[in-house]
Amino acid sequence: MTSSHPSPAGPAAGADGHAGEDLLAGYAAGTVDGVATWSVEAHLAGCGRCRSALSAQVDAERLARNRSVLLVRTALPGGGRARRLLCRCGLPDHLLRLLAATPSLRGSWLLSVIGVLAVVAGEAAAVRYGWVPAGGPGRLAGYRAPEVLAPFFLVAPLLVLAGVAAANLPMFDPTYRLAVAAPFSGFTLLLVRAVAALGAALVLVVGAAFLLPGPGWLPVALLLPSLALCAFALAAATVTDPRVAAATAGVLWAAPVLALLAAAHGPLPIVQRNAQFACVAVLCASAVVLLMRRDRFEMGWAR
Amino acid sequence: MGEMTLDVSTAAVRVDGLSRRYGATRALDEVDVTLERGITGLLGPNGAGKTTLLSILATANEPDAGRVLVFGLDPRDAAGRVEIRRRLGYLPQELGYHRHFTVAAFLDYVAILKEITDRRQRAEEVARVLAATGLEGRARTRIRALSGGMRQRLGIAQALLGQPDLLILDEPTAGLDPEQRLRFRELLSGLPGDPVIAMSTHQADDIAAICPKVIVLLQGRVRFAGTPAELAGTAAGRVWAAGERDDRAHLSWRGGDNRWRHIGDHPPAAAELVAPTVEDGYLLLSHAAGQ
Numbered sequence: 001m002t003s004s005h006p007s008p009a010g011p012a013a014g015a016d017g018h019a020g021e022d023l024l025a026g027y028a029a030g031t032v033d034g035v036a037t038w039s040v041e042a043h044l045a046g047c048g049r050c051r052s053a054l055s056a057q058v059d060a061e062r063l064a065r066n067r068s069v070l071l072v073r074t075a076l077p078g079g080g081r082a083r084r085l086l087c088r089c090g091l092p093d094h095l096l097r098l099l100a101a102t103p104s105l106r107g108s109w110l111l112s113v114i115g116v117l118a119v120v121a122g123e124a125a126a127v128r129y130g131w132v133p134a135g136g137p138g139r140l141a142g143y144r145a146p147e148v149l150a151p152f153f154l155v156a157p158l159l160v161l162a163g164v165a166a167a168n169l170p171m172f173d174p175t176y177r178l179a180v181a182a183p184f185s186g187f188t189l190l191l192v193r194a195v196a197a198l199g200a201a202l203v204l205v206v207g208a209a210f211l212l213p214g215p216g217w218l219p220v221a222l223l224l225p226s227l228a229l230c231a232f233a234l235a236a237a238t239v240t241d242p243r244v245a246a247a248t249a250g251v252l253w254a255a256p257v258l259a260l261l262a263a264a265h266g267p268l269p270i271v272q273r274n275a276q277f278a279c280v281a282v283l284c285a286s287a288v289v290l291l292m293r294r295d296r297f298e299m300g301w302a303r
Numbered sequence: 304m305g306e307m308t309l310d311v312s313t314a315a316v317r318v319d320g321l322s323r324r325y326g327a328t329r330a331l332d333e334v335d336v337t338l339e340r341g342i343t344g345l346l347g348p349n350g351a352g353k354t355t356l357l358s359i360l361a362t363a364n365e366p367d368a369g370r371v372l373v374f375g376l377d378p379r380d381a382a383g384r385v386e387i388r389r390r391l392g393y394l395p396q397e398l399g400y401h402r403h404f405t406v407a408a409f410l411d412y413v414a415i416l417k418e419i420t421d422r423r424q425r426a427e428e429v430a431r432v433l434a435a436t437g438l439e440g441r442a443r444t445r446i447r448a449l450s451g452g453m454r455q456r457l458g459i460a461q462a463l464l465g466q467p468d469l470l471i472l473d474e475p476t477a478g479l480d481p482e483q484r485l486r487f488r489e490l491l492s493g494l495p496g497d498p499v500i501a502m503s504t505h506q507a508d509d510i511a512a513i514c515p516k517v518i519v520l521l522q523g524r525v526r527f528a529g530t531p532a533e534l535a536g537t538a539a540g541r542v543w544a545a546g547e548r549d550d551r552a553h554l555s556w557r558g559g560d561n562r563w564r565h566i567g568d569h570p571p572a573a574a575e576l577v578a579p580t581v582e583d584g585y586l587l588l589s590h591a592a593g594q
Contacts, residue, residue, distance in 0.1 A: 065427070065430065068430035068431075068433070068434060068439065069423070069426045069427050069430045071430070071439075071442055072407050072411075072426045072429045072430045072433070072442055073422075073426045075405055075406075075407035075408070075442040075443045076405075076407055076408055076411055076426075077405070077408055092420070093422060094415045094420040094422075094425075097411060097412065097415055098412065098415055098416075100401075100404070100408065100412065101401050101404075101412055106403075173399075174399025174400055174401060174402075175398070175399055175400065175401065175412070175413070176399070177363060177393075177395040177397075177398065177399070178393065178395070178398070178413055178416060178461065179416055180362075180363040181361045181362055181363040181388060181391060181393045181395075182388055182413075182416035182417055182418075183385050183388035183389045183416075183417060183418050184415065184416045184417070184418055189416075295381060298381060298384070298385075
């Protein structure tokens, strides 16, 4: 009896219209060419006899291995739209997967940052939107006293710094001991995590700054100081304990902001022209130190 | 960078005069050790220096003095260190986990740290170690939902990623139930490629069961290196079974047969000499070292 389904093509096809044993064996092993594969698959779709014959040809061990691999792949988290978008932008999938272990990219951390930013930007935003009565001694480009910006100016760069520090401090990484003894470059790991944490925090800070009263450049005014602080902390971590480095960077930001407030100047000078130049200088110097001493991040024996 | 020269000869790991201090505490004191292919067991009480020695071999710690060569590579050299790490599987004593990770995601993460960047290859490796440690059915389980024994198996699984030539396991059987310990022994015994395995443990029966070589570390110094039979042999003629306790014994305890087992230099009254075990040899060494 011949099959009523399309006959597989080629010399290995059986004379009775079914797939020959050699053809099925080649198909099971993945060694037949594209046309023959298509032909066999078209035939198998409607032929129970050949499907049964094929199952005898399949390497059970290989099948089990493929099944295990498939199960593992389906067990891995997809990563959502952000990861797919970054993958499309050319970022390697494995680097993005490393970010899953970064505490400052987790939802709970980001929600906390949003909460703090909402609090410190609250008063200034209330002024902008006229929720509180105007008045007061100083004025800022048509807005009320610049002192209302002080909490945001003080806290926002520190939040960015905290995010970068949490992404890299061993105390926040329970698998630190594995990372230490792994061949993956510690410096690359540091940069990947730092850039991701920096990016996430800066997006939130800039977004919150749009709520503030003040000149149009205000939302980007804290970018350079935040970058300079983080770069300084990472560079300082090549010569001292990373916790001390992060704390020092925090003090170096908080001290002048508080001093300006104590002198009743308002916080704006800390983000105006001269301060921005100083931040560029710190950023460049820190980058040079970081590059020159990057071996210090190849953790373990070198520490 | 030029090709690293890899010495895969029998003496795969050579340690000479290794010392390490933590403040005033001397964790390792001029330790000389040679590890060959196969399993070497490291016995010693808490604080004897086992973890320090293993962490130095795993390039995760730095000695104050001494020299280490792993497959002929020197971990003080940056390129040599990376090459050693590429051949290394390491289970630290207190391995932490990202508890929100699933088992598969954790192993995938560690595989990336081991430079397995190809997705398909990573999935195959993860599937392989899951099967080897009996965790296949747990790939989707979050780590926080695993029992202590399963976490320990997960720790062993991550160490096996990449089929390492050098496997350093710091108390791998801690937290495993008897059946899991037997499976672990079976797993280690059947590893392909005859890797160099250094394993610390408090379980003398693990040593006796699977280690062709044993090293006893006491107060930061190597007090014994040899076969388990030789370690047991150090207690030959000094282990007795008796009906009554004898206070002159260094150590004595009542066994399951209700008879007292004495270890020491003085035979109790009406006692019979019994065959010593690895544990007896270790206990006598510990006693002699004042532990």
